[in-house]
Amino acid sequence: MNWGHGIVLAIIGFVVVIMTMVVISVRMTGIELVTEDYYEKEIDYQSQIDRETSANRLDREVISFNAQEKVLLFDLPKGTNAQLELFRPSDETLDQKLDFSVSSEQKMSVPIDQLKPGYWRVQLHWVEDGKEFYEEKKINL
Structure with a gap:
């Protein structure tokens, strides 16, 4: 050859x-894209950065995770309106959203033992004293 x-x-x-x-x-x-309205969220990204920066300036940990009891704890003031998103990157059909209002001064708890084991992103949006905040925590069940 x-x-x-x-x-x-x-x-x-x-x-x-x-x-x-x-x-x-x-x-x-x-x-698929991570979310259906990916491009719209990308345009609004600077305000998202501002919400995260505001949350980082708080002197408390807003989201905490108790792995043994499989419970999320939220340290939010009374009267706060919030939206909790449980985001599963590997399967969008498992994603969950929960709107709630804080009615007492103690930490609010949300049990998550019914969720499928694996990697989750806990995303919390809330309004406190007229200002918007956002915090995200990554957990493994």
Whole structure:
């Protein structure tokens, strides 16, 4: 075999590998954006950064996780309105949202023992004294 045949075989092999990768990638299912309204959220990202910065300036830990009891604890003042999102990056069908109002001065607890074991992101949006806040905690059940 001479050089010409070797080069032609190498090019044909390369094309076959590339075409195989293209076919595999086209047939893949389950490729979604993280959220349905990803682009709208991207445009509003600076206000999200502001909410996170405001939450970081607080002198308390707003979200805490008790792994043994599988309970989330929230340290929010009385009268606060909040939205809790339990976000499962690997399966959007397991995502959950919960709106609540804090009615007492003690820490509010939310049991999460019914959630499927694995990696979760706990996202909390709340309004306190007319100012918006956001905090996120990553947990493993």
